[in-house]
Amino acid sequence: MSAGTDPGTTAKDRTAADTAYRVREHVLRMGACEHGAHIGGSLSCADVLVHLYTEVLRLRPDEPDWPDRDRFVLSKGHAAPALYAVLAETGFLDPAELETYTRPGSRLAGHPLGRLPGVEFPTGSLGHGLSLGTGVALAMRRLGRDSRAYVLLGDGELQEGSVWEAAMLAAQYRLGNLVAVVDRNSLQITGGTEDCVALEPLAERWRSFGWHAVEVDGHDHTELRAVFGAPPAADGRPTVVIARTVKGRGVALFEGKKKSHSVQLTPRLYQRARAGLRAGRQP
Secondary structure (H helix, E strand, O other): OOOOOOHHHHHHHHHHHHHHHHHHHHHHHHHOOOOOEOHHHHHHOHHHHHHHHHHHOOOOOOOOOOOOOOEEEEOOHHHHHHHHHHHHHOOOOOHHHHHHOOOOOOOOOOOOOOOOOOOOOOOOOOOOHHHHHHHHHHHHHHOOOOOOEEEEEEOHHHHOHHHHHHHHHHHHOOOOOEEEEEEEOOEEOOEEHHHHOOOOOHHHHHHHOOOEEEEEEOOOHHHHHHHHHOOOOOOOOOEEEEEEOOOOOOOOOOOOOHHHOOEOOOHHHHHHHHHHHHHOOOO
16 A cells, blocks of 8 residues: 555654655754765665665664674675764664764764674674674574565675675575675765676566565665565575666765765855755655
């Protein structure tokens, strides 16, 4: 049923959109710090992260090491600002701690650190996250737990051969408890992904490696809910969700532009970005 005809779904969408808006506000504030931040890729995956942490992942913020929790791996570790913001919005962190981003001694480094509540692995060296998720999914199966592993990858990261090695292994072991999510914003630091190393037809590539592949608008919470709420593939294949997104989403100044990859927002640019975010907010 569409969001327009289901009041419950509409309320959920509104709540998710409000949370994603606050996450984007946090990201911009972190981008205004001395060292700047990877803003574009953080804004593009904000909706996906909000949906995972508020509606999908089985977690206990007050017990982050709960043995039966689902595991999440941020393979595209440069999107740490979005992850930190979501952790703050879901009770893992005090939102005030976001003000310490990248300061000396802070737990909030430019890429996630394993000592932070809600972070399973330190990440940022691209191409490693799916291997970690594959190992976790296999371990959970052998331990007899029904926990699931979720891995968020960047699309430029798919140029790393280790991603496809992990994809082959996960398919070989029929790890139906593994879900990869690709933040398909079609941009990397050097330009368009299709101009660097073409990925399309991306869904078919994953299917050829033995995965169940689905595509979704990564900014549409109704679509995200339908995709992540669907049962795993009946034959035990791992699942990949290709989330089609816009780099810099929510801030017209940065949308679809490679310059948004890593930005240090001056006071003037920060005010422009915040004004743009507010102007684009849905009523």
